[in-house]
Amino acid sequence: MSYNLLKGKRGIIFGALDENSIAWKTAERIHEEGGTFVLTNAPIAMRMGKIKDLAEKTGSEIIPADATKVEDLEALVDGAMEKLGGKLDFVLHSIGMSVNVRKGNHYTDMNYDYTTKGWDVSAVSFHKTMQSLYKKDAMNEWGSIVALTYMAAQRVFPDYNDMADNKAYLESIARSFGYFFGKDKKVRVNTISQSPTPTTAGQGVKGFDGFIAYADKMSPLGNATALDCANYTVSLFSDLTKRVTLQNLFHDGGFSNMGVSQAVMETFMDE
Ligand SMILES: NC(=O)c1ccc[n+]([C@@H]2O[C@H](COP(=O)([O-])OP(=O)(O)OC[C@H]3O[C@@H](n4cnc5c(N)ncnc54)[C@H](O)[C@@H]3O)[C@@H](O)[C@H]2O)c1
Numbered sequence: 001m002s003y004n005l006l007k008g009k010r011g012i013i014f015g016a017l018d019e020n021s022i023a024w025k026t027a028e029r030i031h032e033e034g035g036t037f038v039l040t041n042a043p044i045a046m047r048m049g050k051i052k053d054l055a056e057k058t059g060s061e062i063i064p065a066d067a068t069k070v071e072d073l074e075a076l077v078d079g080a081m082e083k084l085g086g087k088l089d090f091v092l093h094s095i096g097m098s099v100n101v102r103k104g105n106h107y108t109d110m111n112y113d114y115t116t117k118g119w120d121v122s123a124v125s126f127h128k129t130m131q132s133l134y135k136k137d138a139m140n141e142w143g144s145i146v147a148l149t150y151m152a153a154q155r156v157f158p159d160y161n162d163m164a165d166n167k168a169y170l171e172s173i174a175r176s177f178g179y180f181f182g183k184d185k186k187v188r189v190n191t192i193s194q195s196p197t198p199t200t201a202g203q204g205v206k207g208f209d210g211f212i213a214y215a216d217k218m219s220p221l222g223n224a225t226a227l228d229c230a231n232y233t234v235s236l237f238s239d240l241t242k243r244v245t246l247q248n249l250f251h252d253g254g255f256s257n258m259g260v261s262q263a264v265m266e267t268f269m270d271e
Contacts (some may be wrong), residue, residue, distance in 0.1 A: 005238040006035030010084040011077065013037050014067060014129070015148075018050050018200045022148060024228040031058040033234050035090065038080040055132045067125035073132040078140075087140045090237040093129055093147035096201050097121045098163045104206075107161050115162050115166045120167035123173065125142035130177045134185070141186040144237045147174060148229075149191040149248065151256055159206040170249050187271030188245035190236060195223035195252040199207050217263040219253030 013030070015023035016039055030037060030107055038128075040054055043064045055062050063079045065072035081087060098105075099114035128148050133139055151157070152164035153171050171191050178189030196212040207209065216223045232251050235241055248255040 002032045002034070003032045005234055005240070006030055006033040006090070009035045009088035009089035009237065010086060010199075011035060011037045011088050012040060012079075012080050013092045014090070016041065016051055016054055017048065017200055018199055019054075020226065021094065022194065022197060022199060022226045023092060023228050024054055025226040026092055026094070026233050027054055027058055027060070029227070029230040029234050030090075031060075035237070036060070036084055036234045037090075038063050038076070038083055040076055042066050043075040054076070063174075064186040067093075067129060069130050070132065071088070073128055074136070077132045077136050077138045081136075087143075087210070088133070088138050089140050089143045091129065091133065091139075091143075091145045091235060093126050093145070095121060095125055096148070096163065096166070098161055101161050101163060101204055101206075105161075107158070110162060116152045118162055119166050119169065119244045120136050122163065126170055127177060128172045130173075130181065130189070134177075134181065137185070137187055139181070142239065142242055143185075143187045144241070145178075145181070145187060145189045146223070146236050147191045148192050148232055150196075151193050151250070151252065153193070153248075154256075157211070161205075163205075174248070175246045182245050188236075188242070190230060190244060190247045190249055192229065192236070193244070193248055193250045193252065195219070195225075195230050195255065195257070197223070197226050197229070199226065214264070215252070215255050217267075218261050220258070220261070223255075224247035224251050224253050225257065 007162040012026050039062045063076050067074040126130050149167045152160035153167035174191045181187040
């Protein structure tokens, strides 16, 4: 169903890797809602080639950019404004990667070069993106910027490893930069703290199957899917949420405020 909530709005979508990606579903929904955008991903992710299918389906162009490289981001912002024919109204940062997780390094046995790399990709890239947009005055007033995060920024999830620290940093950047973007440009900046979701990044976390099933049993509404997340992001890019900013918004079926649920208790009770 389309409500035409994003008619005439232009933006950039980072992080669509395959059809499971949260950014992929979001691109499809934004397209349905009348928004136009440039798709971007790391040059290395382009090799999979799938993003071309999404570009075709949504009538969008692709501009590769490594989100850790400022020169790539600046070229992306310029290129997006040129291709879309004006300043931007929305930007989705849907990027995450931990080299320690990938290499199976335990949190108590980190390789700090990997830690730094993961922090750059997962957190500082958000600052770099916003700084490029800000310096180029690339956002329209009442525009909206969203990054995706996870509750391991606030609570302990042992296997989330250094991504927990990266997400805490990312959420802090949203507040700190969001202040200047709000005051100077009337642009809002928020993070969405999403349920565990079966994507390439999600499934890279050790014990993901247990993790996602537990969250589902704990949440009164069940886990939020990638499509649910796409719909929530559409609302944050629409004009209906103009004064929501500097927030970390839990989008998790209620999980974050639960202590225990009947379904989880039953697994521990004798009868
Ligand atoms: N899947 C989950 O359980 C879950 C839960 C909460 C939050 N999130 C967050 O959602 C976001 C999207 O992840 P996803 O689950 O859709 O997985 P995904 O693997 O589909 O997306 C991650 C994306 O990051 C991109 N990326 C990695 N390094 C990059 C770089 N240097 N430059 C540009 N892009 C780069 C990848 O190419 C990929 O497209 C991430 O921030 C993730 O942490 C995911």
